[in-house]
Amino acid sequence: MNRLLTTAAAFACLAGAAHAEGSLSVYHWFEYIPQELVDKFTAETGIAVTIDTYDSNEAMLASLKAGKLGQYDVAVPADFMVSIMAADGMLDTFTPEEMPNLGNIEQQWLDVYFDPGRKSSIPYQWGSTSYAVNRDVYTGPIDSLGVIFTPPPELAGKINSLDSQNEVLILGSLFLGIPQCTTDREQLKALNDMLLAAKEGWASFGSDTAKDVLVSGDAAAGMIYNGFSAKARAEGANVEYAYPKEGHVLWMDNVVLLKDAPNRENALKFMNFLLVPENAAAVTNYAAYTAGVKDVAPFLDEAIKTSPENNPPADATPGVFAQACDQETQQFYDAIWTNLKK
Amino acid sequence: MDLRRYPGFRAMTLLCLVILYTPLIVITVYSFNASTSITTWGGFSWRWYADVFTGPEAPRFRAAAWNSLTIALIAATTATLIATAAAVAMVRGGRFRGKSATFTLINLPLMVPEIVIAVATLIFFSMIGLTTGYLTILIAHITFCIPFAYLPIAARLQGIEATYEQAARDLYATRAQAFRLILLPLMMPGVISGYLLAFIISLDDFIITNFVKGAGMETLPTAIFGSVKQGIKPNIMAISTMMLAVSVLLVTLSYFVNRAGQKTRA
Amino acid sequence: MAGFAPKTGAEGTGYTRIVGPLLLPTWAMIGIFLVLPVALMAVYSFLTKEFRGGVIWDFTTAAYDQFFVTRGLFGDEPAAIEWTYIGIFWRSIWQAGVATLVCLIVGFPTAWFIATRPPASRQLWLFLITIPYWVNLLIRTVSLKFLIRDNGPLNESLMGLGLIDGPLPLVNTNLAVQLGLFYSYLPFMVLPIYAAVERYNFALSEAAADLYASRWVTLREIVLPVVRPGIIAGCILVFVPSLGAFLAPDLLGGAKTFMIGSLIEEQFKGSQGNWPFGAACAMILMTLVMIVLIAYARQQSRAEGG
Numbered sequence: 001m002n003r004l005l006t007t008a009a010a011f012a013c014l015a016g017a018a019h020a021e022g023s024l025s026v027y028h029w030f031e032y033i034p035q036e037l038v039d040k041f042t043a044e045t046g047i048a049v050t051i052d053t054y055d056s057n058e059a060m061l062a063s064l065k066a067g068k069l070g071q072y073d074v075a076v077p078a079d080f081m082v083s084i085m086a087a088d089g090m091l092d093t094f095t096p097e098e099m100p101n102l103g104n105i106e107q108q109w110l111d112v113y114f115d116p117g118r119k120s121s122i123p124y125q126w127g128s129t130s131y132a133v134n135r136d137v138y139t140g141p142i143d144s145l146g147v148i149f150t151p152p153p154e155l156a157g158k159i160n161s162l163d164s165q166n167e168v169l170i171l172g173s174l175f176l177g178i179p180q181c182t183t184d185r186e187q188l189k190a191l192n193d194m195l196l197a198a199k200e201g202w203a204s205f206g207s208d209t210a211k212d213v214l215v216s217g218d219a220a221a222g223m224i225y226n227g228f229s230a231k232a233r234a235e236g237a238n239v240e241y242a243y244p245k246e247g248h249v250l251w252m253d254n255v256v257l258l259k260d261a262p263n264r265e266n267a268l269k270f271m272n273f274l275l276v277p278e279n280a281a282a283v284t285n286y287a288a289y290t291a292g293v294k295d296v297a298p299f300l301d302e303a304i305k306t307s308p309e310n311n312p313p314a315d316a317t318p319g320v321f322a323q324a325c326d327q328e329t330q331q332f333y334d335a336i337w338t339n340l341k342k
Numbered sequence: 343m344d345l346r347r348y349p350g351f352r353a354m355t356l357l358c359l360v361i362l363y364t365p366l367i368v369i370t371v372y373s374f375n376a377s378t379s380i381t382t383w384g385g386f387s388w389r390w391y392a393d394v395f396t397g398p399e400a401p402r403f404r405a406a407a408w409n410s411l412t413i414a415l416i417a418a419t420t421a422t423l424i425a426t427a428a429a430v431a432m433v434r435g436g437r438f439r440g441k442s443a444t445f446t447l448i449n450l451p452l453m454v455p456e457i458v459i460a461v462a463t464l465i466f467f468s469m470i471g472l473t474t475g476y477l478t479i480l481i482a483h484i485t486f487c488i489p490f491a492y493l494p495i496a497a498r499l500q501g502i503e504a505t506y507e508q509a510a511r512d513l514y515a516t517r518a519q520a521f522r523l524i525l526l527p528l529m530m531p532g533v534i535s536g537y538l539l540a541f542i543i544s545l546d547d548f549i550i551t552n553f554v555k556g557a558g559m560e561t562l563p564t565a566i567f568g569s570v571k572q573g574i575k576p577n578i579m580a581i582s583t584m585m586l587a588v589s590v591l592l593v594t595l596s597y598f599v600n601r602a603g604q605k606t607r608a
Numbered sequence: 609m610a611g612f613a614p615k616t617g618a619e620g621t622g623y624t625r626i627v628g629p630l631l632l633p634t635w636a637m638i639g640i641f642l643v644l645p646v647a648l649m650a651v652y653s654f655l656t657k658e659f660r661g662g663v664i665w666d667f668t669t670a671a672y673d674q675f676f677v678t679r680g681l682f683g684d685e686p687a688a689i690e691w692t693y694i695g696i697f698w699r700s701i702w703q704a705g706v707a708t709l710v711c712l713i714v715g716f717p718t719a720w721f722i723a724t725r726p727p728a729s730r731q732l733w734l735f736l737i738t739i740p741y742w743v744n745l746l747i748r749t750v751s752l753k754f755l756i757r758d759n760g761p762l763n764e765s766l767m768g769l770g771l772i773d774g775p776l777p778l779v780n781t782n783l784a785v786q787l788g789l790f791y792s793y794l795p796f797m798v799l800p801i802y803a804a805v806e807r808y809n810f811a812l813s814e815a816a817a818d819l820y821a822s823r824w825v826t827l828r829e830i831v832l833p834v835v836r837p838g839i840i841a842g843c844i845l846v847f848v849p850s851l852g853a854f855l856a857p858d859l860l861g862g863a864k865t866f867m868i869g870s871l872i873e874e875q876f877k878g879s880q881g882n883w884p885f886g887a888a889c890a891m892i893l894m895t896l897v898m899i900v901l902i903a904y905a906r907q908q909s910r911a912e913g914g
Contacts, residue, residue, distance in 0.1 A: 030568020
């Protein structure tokens with residue numbers, strides 16, 4: 001055992017030494033950054049980048065809390081998760097001098113509720129969550145969330161729901177016109193009952209698979225992120241992304257500087273690099289969402305620039321961000337979700 | 343009548359193989375698909391194999407495949423050794439205090455859901471100050487491979503009468519000789535079964551590995567997980583096909599080595 | 609029939625005195641790297657949850673309370689038994705049971721068939737069963753889904769042959785989940801049974817046949833008791849892991865309902881972020897399995913002790 005620990009310590013030293021030599025450790029969503037862009041960063045700076053991936057905001061939080069904080073330099077949490085991590089003291093801050101490209105951030109994304117004035121985070125990509133239908137199956141109107149929650153006969157039993165509590169419950173609340181984080185019993189009961197009834201018309205739950213089920217035809221409609229919908233269309237599925245009159249969900253993923261980052265300097269370089277319009281555009285071209293960075297337009301692929309998924313009609317109801325409910329209220333929503341999937 | 347043959351058993355085996363191999367045929371065929379989408383056939387092409395070796399992610403895949411194979415090899419070997427010793431003690435050790443507790447202990451890795459092992463182990467490693475990396479993956483893999491190796495070995499051992507060894511010992515064989523010359527050859531099918539199970543379990547693990555691996559350390563499952571979940575990509579199918587090819591190659595090799603060995607002995 | 613079971617007595621083999629050293633690696637490995645972390649989880653299950661993941665070091669039985677007791681959606685109704693989680697457990701147990709049975713029904717004949725091949729080719733057959741598992745489970749499951757979907761190769765060919773008029777709805781059904789579990793765990797049934805059957809002495813069958821026992825009576829009365837350890841090992845290796853399986857239920861079954869695996873997963877990796885509750889679910893699951901295993905081990909050692 002002693003020998004084992006010594007070996008482990010030796011390993012630890014080796015790892016520590018590696019960190020000092022111009023490396024960068026990124027904790028990122030899977031399939032969210034083009035390898036070419038990472039290679040470009042390495043070519044420009046000589047910094048070797050290692051990327052670890054996660055599949056949900058909460059999985060990232062769990063593994064950081066369980067002991068990986070201090071191993072990574074940057075992570076890419078969504079808006080609400082940035083505030084959670086900040087409240088937990090998991091984020092480091094930077095000064096505007098350390099982030100020369102801060103001025104490249106679009107005005108509307110500078111003073112965001114989860115990081116006022118952008119002291120720990122920069123925008124990565126932002127997008128929306130709504131639903132898409134396969135136009136070969138259903139040709140009716142898609143102006144309402146009712147298509148998903150009270151599906152027309154053509155779509156009944158052919159709908160994929162996201163397997164993500166937050167997004168499903170917010171879309172449900174929008175449909176019923178009730179506020180997020182409500183504590184009103186009647187409203188919560190109504191949400192609970194509506195979802196239980198809606199589930200009758202759903203074929204499956206899946207977030208990562210949301211695009212795949214539309215492309216393969218396993219589902220004819222489904223809640224989906226706008227970028228996924230665009231990719232589904234690009235892969236040949238005849239899908240249309242909806243901007244329902246009740247509204248849709250907006251979100252923004254952000255690159256955050258983690259506390260105890262082993263390579264803080266390199267992390268800042270990386271964040272600056274991502275704020276260069278050409279580089280932000282490269283991510284957008286890959287992920288099909290929208291960069292929160294100015295002057296990316298010249299670098300965007302034509303298909304992305306003009307895609308209906310990234311350009312809501314002028315008269316569309318604006319989207320809303322998820323609110324982080326307090327603990328007391330959140331437990332009602334947890335109960336509704338468990339009830340839905342029990 | 344041949345008491346070894348039961349009607350339908352051969353058919354059942356063939357059915358098994360059909361079910362096991364049909365999805366693999368799909369993977370192999372579509373790894374040669376020129377199109378990016380699994381839904382359309384774009385003609386025969388080697389492009390995804392080229393992509394695996396020369397594409398932007400090639401170094402990552404290479405490192406991941408190397409890590410996966412070496413970890414599986416070391417973990418399965420170690421777990422099999424540990425499990426073999428444990429099986430001998432449990433089956434040949436008579437009654438001793440804590441026997442059923444030990445039995446439960448051996449099977450504990452099966453009982454705890456993977457995500458719980460993953461989070462708990464990571465917390466534990468960071469508590470004792472063990473930096474996550476190759477070593478932590480290896481430790482975790484050896485631990486959860488033990489029951490998979492143990493159960494077939496113990497099952498085999500339970501069917502071997504002690505009389506052979508007793509006879510050998512009566513003829514002044516040492517315990518080590520009796521083990522090496524009598525017991526080990528008799529229990530070999532169990533050891534091989536256990537080893538194979540441990541190997542494929544280690545090769546396959548995603549959840550635990552993903553938590554206990556260090557930054558930048560990838561195994562094949564962690565390297566490909568994302569691109570499979572969002573809809574399997576052709577380069578992943580190419581990698582899988584190559585893994586199959588490697589395994590077939592190894593099996594064929596070991597078959598001929600075995601046969602040659604048997605011939606020289608005969 | 610116990611008399612047919614070979615004697616596995618320890619007398620005279622010389623291992624009784626070195627039981628400790630033989631078991632030491634197992635105790636050390638699992639004791640340090642699993643029991644300690646799991647003990648930590650046991651403690652966690654009695655701690656207060658930190659909002660959205662993590663724990664606060666305040667002792668409470670809230671997690672177990674949540675599992676067994678309900679006070680309505682708003683927490684102000686009289687306490688009653690919470691059936692939600694018991695239901696989820698029951699569904700998972702039932703599903704794992706069916707999967708085990710199916711694996712046994714298919715796996716036993718397969719193991720038997722392999723064990724009765726000429727010795728030289730047996731290993732080849734074993735490899736044949738395990739080669740598919742060189743491909744990652746996720747990939748295998750995804751391609752299985754591809755095969756059985758409404759417009760997939762299976763349905764297309766069945767329709768092409770004129771055997772069915774419309775596609776068989778398989779994806780997102782329990783049948784698909786069972787197929788997935790079967791596909792995930794088959795070798796874990798076949799290999800242990802093979803290891804036991806390979807040792808079977810066919811003279812016993814001949815003796816039975818001489819006494820006019822039919823083939824199937826021989827199988828039930830003579831063979832099964834002898835190869836029972838292999839069958840039990842296989843059943844443990846299939847049943848226990850499939851209790852916590854979630855790839856097959858999620859991808860093939862559509863994830864419409866929680867299984868034990870996905871319920872616990874949700875507590876650590878989902879929005880609910882309730883570690884103590886996830887830990888409590890794991891402890892309850894572990895306790896259930898442990899009761900069964902200890903009962904088996906006790907019965908086993910009583911049988912040995914005579």
